[in-house]
Structure formats: structure tokens, C-alpha cells
Amino acid sequence: xxxxxxxxxxxxxxxxxxxxxxxxxxxxxxxxxxxxxxxxxxxxxxxxxxxxxxxxxxxxxxxxxxxxxxxxxxxxxxxxxxxxxxxxxxxxxxxxxxxxxxxxxxxxxxxxxxxxxxxxxxxxxxxxxxxxxxxxxxxxxxxxxxxxxxxxxxxxxxxxxxxxxxxxxxxxxxxxxxxxxxxxxxxxxxxxxxxxxxxxxxxxxxxxxxxxxxxxxxxxxxxxxxxxxxxxxxxxxxxxxxxxxxxxxxxxxxxxxxxxxxxxxxxxxxxxxxxxxxxxxxxxxxxxxxxxxxxxxxxxxxxxxxxxxxxxxxxxxxxxx
Amino acid sequence: xxxxxxxxxxxxxxxxxxxxxxxxxxxxxxxxxxxxxxxxxxxxxxxxxxxxxxxxxxxxxxxxxxxxxxxxxxxxxxxxxxxxxxxxxxxxxxxxxxxxxxxxxxxxxxxxxxxxxxxxxxxxxxxxxxxxxxxxxxxxxxxxxxxxxxxxxxxxxxxxxxxxxxxxxxxxxxxxxxxxxxxxxxxxxxxxxxxxxxxxxxxxxxxxxxxxxxxxxxxxxxxxxxxxxxxxxxxxxxxxxxxxxxxxxxxxxxxxxxxxxxxxxxxxxxxxxxxxxxxxxxxxxxxxxxxxxxxxxxxxxxxxxxxxxxxxxxxxxxxxxxxxxxxxxxxxxxxxxxxxxxxxxxxxxxxxxxxxxxxx
Numbered sequence: 001x002x003x004x005x006x007x008x009x010x011x012x013x014x015x016x017x018x019x020x021x022x023x024x025x026x027x028x029x030x031x032x033x034x035x036x037x038x039x040x041x042x043x044x045x046x047x048x049x050x051x052x053x054x055x056x057x058x059x060x061x062x063x064x065x066x067x068x069x070x071x072x073x074x075x076x077x078x079x080x081x082x083x084x085x086x087x088x089x090x091x092x093x094x095x096x097x098x099x100x101x102x103x104x105x106x107x108x109x110x111x112x113x114x115x116x117x118x119x120x121x122x123x124x125x126x127x128x129x130x131x132x133x134x135x136x137x138x139x140x141x142x143x144x145x146x147x148x149x150x151x152x153x154x155x156x157x158x159x160x161x162x163x164x165x166x167x168x169x170x171x172x173x174x175x176x177x178x179x180x181x182x183x184x185x186x187x188x189x190x191x192x193x194x195x196x197x198x199x200x201x202x203x204x205x206x207x208x209x210x211x212x213x214x215x216x217x218x219x220x221x222x223x224x225x226x227x228x229x230x231x232x233x234x235x236x237x238x239x240x241x242x243x244x245x246x247x248x249x250x251x252x253x254x255x256x257x258x259x260x261x262x263x264x265x266x267x268x269x270x271x272x273x274x275x276x277x278x279x280x281x282x283x284x285x286x287x288x289x290x291x292x293x294x295x296x297x298x299x300x301x302x303x304x305x306x307x308x309x310x311x312x313x314x315x316x317x318x319x320x321x
Numbered sequence: 322x323x324x325x326x327x328x329x330x331x332x333x334x335x336x337x338x339x340x341x342x343x344x345x346x347x348x349x350x351x352x353x354x355x356x357x358x359x360x361x362x363x364x365x366x367x368x369x370x371x372x373x374x375x376x377x378x379x380x381x382x383x384x385x386x387x388x389x390x391x392x393x394x395x396x397x398x399x400x401x402x403x404x405x406x407x408x409x410x411x412x413x414x415x416x417x418x419x420x421x422x423x424x425x426x427x428x429x430x431x432x433x434x435x436x437x438x439x440x441x442x443x444x445x446x447x448x449x450x451x452x453x454x455x456x457x458x459x460x461x462x463x464x465x466x467x468x469x470x471x472x473x474x475x476x477x478x479x480x481x482x483x484x485x486x487x488x489x490x491x492x493x494x495x496x497x498x499x500x501x502x503x504x505x506x507x508x509x510x511x512x513x514x515x516x517x518x519x520x521x522x523x524x525x526x527x528x529x530x531x532x533x534x535x536x537x538x539x540x541x542x543x544x545x546x547x548x549x550x551x552x553x554x555x556x557x558x559x560x561x562x563x564x565x566x567x568x569x570x571x572x573x574x575x576x577x578x579x580x581x582x583x584x585x586x587x588x589x590x591x592x593x594x595x596x597x598x599x600x601x602x603x604x605x606x607x608x609x610x611x612x613x614x615x616x617x618x619x620x621x622x623x624x625x626x627x628x629x630x631x632x633x634x635x636x637x638x639x640x641x642x643x644x645x646x647x648x649x650x651x652x653x654x655x656x657x658x659x660x661x662x663x664x665x666x667x668x669x670x671x672x673x674x675x676x677x678x679x680x681x
Contacts, residue, residue, distance in 0.1 A: 027455050030459065038543070041541055052484055099570060138607045142626065149389055186663070264473060280483060287484065300476065301476065
């Protein structure tokens with residue numbers, strides 16, 4: 001009797017545990033493609049990339065390649081020998097600091113507008129998401145320094161090649177705006193920032209597609225009952241935006257800021273990226289480019305971490321208990 | 322008219338009887354005035370006008386380059402030196418299109434890219450859904466850590482891995498197994514220990530100039546922006562009620578069959594969104610195609626962007642003419658995408674709307 005119980009008990013126990021175990025195992029099976037890819041392809045690639053950045057590489061004639069260990073030499077070359085890397089890096093980071101608020105604010109603003117009930121909303125949405133799908137990769141590269149668009153915009157006959165790209169050259173004249181704001185006692189820095197933003201609007205629209213989608217999704221997930229009760233309590237649209245919409249989409253602001261940083265850092269049209277690609281192409285696989293991109297990656301990580309740390313302090317999470 | 326007046330009087334008489342009040346019906350003008358001539362309505366009207374103008378303006382900014390590119394693609398050489406010609410060509414011609422199709426291997430590139438993008442789009446959508454589902458619904462050990470690695474793959478710039486990715490697929494090997502079986506040297510800390518008899522005819526595979534690298538990356542959920550897709554699918558599946566799966570389990574479905582028969586059919590909108598992204602980004606991708614394909618190999622879209630040999634660009638309007646030709650190439654590249662987008666855009670917005678995307 002006693003024996004049978006003890007024989008049956010482990011069996012029963014195993015069966016009880018197996019549901020949890022089976023689900024856990026199923027989870028592993030579902031993420032297995034990623035794990036296999038990670039182990040076979042990704043991790044070796046990352047390790048190789050780190051290894052190359054500490055080596056000099058020679059591609060041999062008969063196939064294969066040889067590495068010679070040089071320590072920190074590539075990093076030293078990137079930071080101290082290369083004349084324009086550090087400069088490109090700092091200006092790239094500076095540009096990004098200007099771009100992030102512009103893109104995030106613009107995409108939030110557009111998402112709020114496109115979320116409203118209005119005539120032709122579907123058409124507007126379809127138009128606004130065109131850049132996400134179409135102006136990427138090759139097309140973005142063709143658009144870089146596009147003389148054609150500049151020519152089409154300018155009514156003047158002279159066009160110079162190699163000038164800065166913008167589809168809409170100077171919507172707002174800098175002098176008009178500063179004249180307007182001089183009397184209002186608004187700082188010159190702020191004014192030039194805003195005019196720069198407006199003149200760069202094509203670029204900003206092109207880069208804020210995914211962010212708009214994320215914000216739209218966030219706005220959709222806000223319970224309409226909250227807005228209703230606000231309206232009953234007599235809140236204006238302005239108040240509703242700052243008291244309800246803004247806190248409710250604040251997690252999206254974090255997601256979008258991080259996404260914007262990553263996206264603009266890793267986009268192929270980024271100045272630092274193009275510089276690194278140039279270095280890579282120059283010597284047919286120059287490893288200094290590997291070292292440069294690791295330095296760059298570290299800076300990206302630091303910036304992302306800093307931004308995430310600052311913003312996450314101000315985020316409002318809706319408790320759903 | 323008569324009828325309503327009669328009923329009005331009837332109601333008024335009844336009101337008089339019940340409440341003993343005597344009021345006069347406000348005239349239509351009065352009602353109109355109250356309804357429309359107030360600050361709230363005025364503000365709303367101004368807002369709507371502002372909004373419409375603003376949206377149309379931004380739409381113009383987005384669409385204008387396309388108009389400019391389309392019109393310039395029909396211009397002939399003479400139009401670019403003629404300063405009076407802006408948007409409407411004076412001597413319209415199809416030469417640019419003809420030259421690109423004939424000289425730049427456009428049709429081959431179109432065919433090859435279609436195969437590649439459809440394959441990558443489908444695989445990435447399916448694989449990222451599977452992986453995203455695994456992250457969303459199962460609490461296995463290491464879930465958080467693995468998901469952190471997914472985010473990590475998003476953050477690492479491609480250029481960082483450019484060289485090693487090229488090398489990996491140029492000398493493709495899985496943990497040195499091919500090297501071992503192919504009779505290559507076995508090395509340990511730089512010292513050659515010897516080698517096995519030759520079983521395979523090669524020590525490493527050159528996978529470049531084939532679809533293999535992109536196929537393998539897609540299968541592993543590691544291709545372009547796949548981290549983002551996994552993230553989106555995970556958030557989407559997190560919004561699924563657990564009861565749906567539980568009832569399926571009770572009905573005797575296994576976890577896998579539940580996924581296949583219940584979850585997948587219910588997430589088509591989101592999957593179409595992902596497919597649209599994956600397809601379009603693979604279609605216009607120049608980064609991976611330039612690493613893995615040389616210009617002599619399989620013709621793909623990046624090879625199309627060039628000045629066709631048969632067009633003579635050596636004249637006064639060279640800069641503009643070359644720019645116009647390049648833009649025409651761009652237009653021809655995205656022409657199939659525009660058609661796909663027109664069909665898919667409704668799903669794009671719907672998929673996002675239903676995703677219930679929330680950051681956690």
C-alpha cells in the first residue's frame with residue numbers, strides 16, 4: 001500500500017509540473033529561431049567585429065584572410081590620427097540633439113491631428129505614411145543632395161551643385177522671422193531653432209513616420225470614457241491635452257525618443273555613418289572603420305541610456321489593477 | 322409645414338395644461354444665432370480651417386517631390402537647358418524610361434528583387450510573429466534577458482557589423498564544423514593541432530552573391546529592423562486576452578495548434594503591417610544588398626541606379642539631367658511599391674490601431 005503510493009506520487013508530481021514545464025518549453029520553441037540565429041550568426045559576427053577592431057586584416061590571394069593583433073592601435077588611429085572623425089562625431093551628436101525634440105514633438109502633434117474625426121482623414125493618413133514606406137534606403141540616398149528638387153523649387157536660374165538638400169528650400173525667410181520676434185523678446189537661439197525646424201520640415205516628416213504610427217497607436221489605446229468625463233467636467237481641449245493625452249502617451253514619448261535616437265544614429269544617411277562607410281570602402285575593408293563604429297556604438301548606448309533615465313523619471317503609467 | 326405647425330400647437334397646448342407655462346418658440350434665426358455665433362464655434366471653425374490648411378500644406382511637402390520627379394522623368398535633354406521649363410516638359414519623351422529598362426537591367430532587377438523581397442517579407446513576418454508570441458505569452462527563464470538582446474540587435478549600428486557580416490558569409494562556417502569535416506587545420510590558441518580526413522569538399526562556404534545571407538538572417542529574425550518587428554508583435558500579442566488560448570487548451574488544442582489555428586488568423590492586420598514594412602524596406606534596401614552582392618552578381622535594385630549608357634549626358638545641362646535620370650531610376654524602383662502601398666495602407670493604420678501598443 002505504502003509502496004504503491006510512493007510509486008504513484010512522483011508520477012503525479014511530474015504530471016503536475018509538466019503543464020508549467022510544457023508551457024515553458026513551448027516558449028523556448030517559439031523563440032528558438034531567434035536563439036539559433038543568435039548563436040550561429042549574430043554572436044560570432046559581434047565577436048568578430050570586436051576582434052577585427054583590435055587587429056589588422058589582410059585578405060590573402062588564395063582565399064582566406066589573416067589577422068595580426070595590434071591592440072588599441074585602430075582606436076588610437078580613429079580618435080587621434082584621423083583628421084575628421086572626432087569632428088564628424090561631435091557635429092553628428094550635436095545635430096541629433098537638435099533633431100530629437102523636433103521629430104518627437106512634430107510626430108506627436110501630427111498624431112493628435114490625424115487622430116481627430118475629420119473629412120478626408122483616411123486620405124491624409126495614407127499620405128503621411130508614404131515616407132515610411134517609400135523614402136527609405138535607395139530613395140533616401142538618391143534624395144541626398146538632389147539637384148533636381150532644388151532646381152524645381154528655385155525660380156532663380158542659377159543652381160549650384162552640392163548645396164544642402166531640402167525639398168522645400170527656405171519656406172520661411174530667416175530675416176522675416178527674426179524681425180517678427182525681435183519685438184517679442186524671444187531669444188535668438190529659440191528663433192533660429194524654430195526656423196531651422198520649419199526649413200527642415202521635409203527631412204523631419206521623412207524621419208517621423210514610425211513615431212507617428214506609435215503615437216497613433218498610443219492615442220487609440222486611451223479610454224474614450226476619460227475624455228467624456230473631462231468634457232462633462234468642463235475641461236477645454238487644451239486642458240484635456242495636457243492633463244489627459246500627454247500623460248497617457250508619455251510612455252510612447254520614451255519609446256519614440258529612444259527609437260528616434262537609434263534610427264537616426266543607424267540610418268545610412270547619417271553623417272557619421274556615411275563617414276564610417278567611406279573609411280570602410282577606401283581600403284577595401286579597413287578595420288579602422290570597425291574601431292570607429294564601436295566607439296560610435298558606445299556613444300549611442302550612453303546617449304540612449306542617459307535619455308531613457310531622464311525621461312523615465314517623468315513618465316506616467318496607467319495602473320491597470 | 323402645415324402638419325408640423327399643427328403638431329406644434331398641440332404640444333404647446335399640452336404643455337400649457339401640464340406646466341401652465343406660456344412660452345414662444347424661438348425663431349429659426351435665433352436658434353441659428355445661438356448655435357453658430359458664439360466663441361466656441363468660432364474657435365472651432367478657426368481651428369478646423371487651420372488644421373485643414375496645415376494638413377494640406379504638409380501633404381504638399383510630402384507629395385511635391387514625387388510630382389517633380391514624375392514630370393522631370395518625361396523631360397527630354399533640351400528641357401533641362403531651357404530655363405522657362407519647370408514642371409511641364411516642353412518636349413515630352415519616354416527615352417529615359419526606355420534607356421533605363423534597356424541598359425540598366427531593370428526587368429532582371431525587378432524580377433530578382435521581387436523574389437527576394439517577397440521571400441524576406443513572408444519569412445520575416447512569420448518568424449517575427451512566432452518569436453514575438455514566444456516573448457509575449459510564455460514566462461520561461463531568460464525571457465527578459467533574451468528580449469533585452471532583441472533590443473540590443475536594434476541598437477547596434479549596421480556599419481559596426483558590416484565587415485564581420487561580409488566575412489561571416491564569405492567564409493561561412495558553423496562553429497568550425499565545415500572546417501573540421503573539410504580537412505582544414507584544427508587550431509587551438511593559434512597552434513595547429515592537425516586535421517581530420519577530408520569528408521566535405523570545402524572548408525567554408527562562400528554564400529555571398531546569393532540569396533542565402535539574407536534568407537538566413539530573415540530566418541533568424543536578425544535582418545533589417547527585425548528587432549522592431551519582434552517588439553511590435555510582442556506588444557500586439559500581449560494585448561490578446563489569455564482566455565482565448567485557455568479555452569483552446571481546454572478544447573484539447575496544443576500550444577502550437579492554438580498559435581496556428583487561433584492566434585495567426587486573428588492577427589492578420591498586424592501581420593500585414595509587418596509584411597508591408599519588411600517588404601518595402603527590403604525592396605529599397607541598399608545596405609545589405611551592397612554587402613552581400615557584388616555588381617557582377619545577381620542584378621538587384623541598387624544596380625538600376627546609374628546613368629544608362631545610351632543617354633548622352635555630356636552637355637550644358639549635365640548636372641540636372643543626371644539628377645533627373647537618377648530620380649527616374651528611383652521612381653521606377655518604387656513604382657511597384659506604390660501599388661503595394663495603395664492596397665496595404667488601410668491595414669497599416671488598422672494594424673497599428675488595434676495593436677494596443679503600450680510601452681512597459
